[in-house]
Amino acid sequence: MKQQDIAVIGLAVMGRSLALNMADHGFAVAAYNRSYAVSEQMAKNHPHPHIHIYKELKDCVAALKKPRKVMLMVKAGKAVDMVIEQLVDLLEEGDIILDGGNSFFEDTIRREQALRKNGLHYFGVGVSGGEEGARFGPSIMPGGNKQAYDKIRPILETIAAKASDGKPCCTYIGENGAGHYVKMVHNGIEYADMQLISEAYLQLKYIGGYTNTEIAKIFKEWNAGELESFLIRITADIFLASDDRSSQDLLDVIADSAAQKGTGRWTSIEALKQGVDVSMITASCNARVMSNLLAQRHQAQILYPDRKPLQRKNDAFVETVRQALYAGKILAYAQGFALLAHASSQYDWQLALGEIAAIFRAGCIIQARFLNDIQQAFTKENPASHLLFDPFFAKQLQTHQQALRDMVAMSITQGLAIPAMANAVSYLDMFRSSHSGANLIQAQRDYFGAHTFERCDMSGSFHHEWRRDHE
Ligand SMILES: NC(=O)C1=CN([C@@H]2O[C@H](COP(=O)(O)OP(=O)(O)OC[C@H]3O[C@@H](n4cnc5c(N)ncnc54)[C@H](OP(=O)(O)O)[C@@H]3O)[C@@H](O)[C@H]2O)C=CC1
Numbered sequence: 001m002k003q004q005d006i007a008v009i010g011l012a013v014m015g016r017s018l019a020l021n022m023a024d025h026g027f028a029v030a031a032y033n034r035s036y037a038v039s040e041q042m043a044k045n046h047p048h049p050h051i052h053i054y055k056e057l058k059d060c061v062a063a064l065k066k067p068r069k070v071m072l073m074v075k076a077g078k079a080v081d082m083v084i085e086q087l088v089d090l091l092e093e094g095d096i097i098l099d100g101g102n103s104f105f106e107d108t109i110r111r112e113q114a115l116r117k118n119g120l121h122y123f124g125v126g127v128s129g130g131e132e133g134a135r136f137g138p139s140i141m142p143g144g145n146k147q148a149y150d151k152i153r154p155i156l157e158t159i160a161a162k163a164s165d166g167k168p169c170c171t172y173i174g175e176n177g178a179g180h181y182v183k184m185v186h187n188g189i190e191y192a193d194m195q196l197i198s199e200a201y202l203q204l205k206y207i208g209g210y211t212n213t214e215i216a217k218i219f220k221e222w223n224a225g226e227l228e229s230f231l232i233r234i235t236a237d238i239f240l241a242s243d244d245r246s247s248q249d250l251l252d253v254i255a256d257s258a259a260q261k262g263t264g265r266w267t268s269i270e271a272l273k274q275g276v277d278v279s280m281i282t283a284s285c286n287a288r289v290m291s292n293l294l295a296q297r298h299q300a301q302i303l304y305p306d307r308k309p310l311q312r313k314n315d316a317f318v319e320t321v322r323q324a325l326y327a328g329k330i331l332a333y334a335q336g337f338a339l340l341a342h343a344s345s346q347y348d349w350q351l352a353l354g355e356i357a358a359i360f361r362a363g364c365i366i367q368a369r370f371l372n373d374i375q376q377a378f379t380k381e382n383p384a385s386h387l388l389f390d391p392f393f394a395k396q397l398q399t400h401q402q403a404l405r406d407m408v409a410m411s412i413t414q415g416l417a418i419p420a421m422a423n424a425v426s427y428l429d430m431f432r433s434s435h436s437g438a439n440l441i442q443a444q445r446d447y448f449g450a451h452t453f454e455r456c457d458m459s460g461s462f463h464h465e466w467r468r469d470h471e
Pocket residue numbers: 009010011012013014015033034035038073074075076078079080082083100101102103127128129130131
């Protein structure tokens with residue numbers, strides 16, 4: 001039998017879709033899933049002449065061309081270690097394992113180091129785009145050994161989404177955990193973007209008094225302008241879906257409580273460790289946590305009732321929400337890219353921020369028209385140190401920030417929960433303000449703990465006997 005180009009291990013929604021994507025592009029794919037029933041289901045529902053399914057992992061690996069390429073699409077965490085353990089005995093020096101799941105980047109660093117000792121190359125490959133992206137072209141973020149990358153590059157670039165300029169949404173990110181790090185931050189931005197959109201929905205519904213059908217039309221119009229993105233497009237569709245089990249709009253019968261698998265939380269924890277402010281991402285994680293307290297929220301609503309919707313139904317109001325959302329979105333992506341910039345030097349990855357923005361332009365969940373502008377901002381000869389210093393984005397925020405402030409003020413007065421937008425304003429004000437109040441914090445620390453303080457007018461550390469003045 002013809003030798004296979006690559007193996008895909010794990011045939012749930014992502015693995016199955018990626019295998020079919022590879023096969024559609026002419027690659028011979030060896031496919032394996034721990035539970036054989038899942039493989040059989042795939043063979044029945046998605047037969048493909050370029051996909052060969054194996055019942056045993058050893059037979060799947062033995063069918064591969066050398067150097068063997070094995071892509072894992074299994075549940076992140078322990079499952080990845082368990083599959084690697086089985087693979088190690090089946091592979092030989094120079095073979096390559098790619099982990100396409102949402103693995104934690106520190107696990108990827110550990111696995112890469114361990115497998116290097118066996119002469120195996122290990123790539124942490126961020127894959128974004130959900131089922132549709134994996135099937136027809138995801139955004140791909142590979143991290144691992146640079147020399148070995150050339151061996152997997154043809155497959156990854158071929159199956160990746162293509163941006164409007166025809167470039168594949170796949171680029172070598174950096175050594176060891178760099179690819180999974182970038183995917184983690186991508187997901188952090190995804191959390192903030194989704195939270196901002198749901199806050200704009202609340203504003204249109206509970207301040208504007210718009211119906212789902214009207215909001216769908218508004219989102220469709222927004223998607224024709226500077227807000228154009230995958231998330232705005234699918235959200236417009238969501239407002240129009242009707243429930244199969246009742247006569248209601250589907251959105252209105254979906255529980256007001258959202259789960260999370262952990263990548264947003266990892267981004268937030270990592271940013272705290274790095275000393276980078278990603279408050280909008282953290283706020284979005286917390287929003288999901290609070291959303292889960294349904295019983296408590298219902299109880300609290302009796303004590304602190306909702307206010308009556310304001311019925312501010314007019315075009316000017318909708319435009320204010322649109323501008324607020326756009327300003328919030330700029331700030332969320334700016335926070336994510338600031339974390340990447342910091343991590344780049346911290347982990348010695350030399351992350352090319354412009355290239356990363358370029359591969360986010362299509363295929364992934366956070367794809368958006370303005371990623372073209374982010375790409376340009378970071379690929380200039382002298383790029384700004386932070387997105388908010390780039391002249392294009394500075395101008396955008398100068399013109400849109402008032403709308404963000406107005407919507408935050410209006411929502412707070414109305415009692416609407418808008419944590420992402422509120423943190424967006426605070427971030428902007430901390431970023432731009434010459435008065436952060438930290439002089440007082442220095443004084444307090446020195447007062448209670450003799451932590452010393454720095455002065456504006458001379459260098460060095462100083463201490464004051466604060467109690468002396470009050471004895
Ligand atoms: N779903 C999505 O939209 C996206 C998912 N991802 C990531 O891609 C990866 C795959 O995701 P998805 O397709 O949703 O599937 P899941 O994350 O639900 O994982 C299911 C797969 O993992 C396998 N698996 C679980 N435990 C083991 C084990 N101990 N040994 C061997 N195989 C095991 C399952 O095999 P079995 O059938 O035998 O249980 C199945 O093939 C995950 O890391 C996910 O986070 C990335 C981007 C988007």
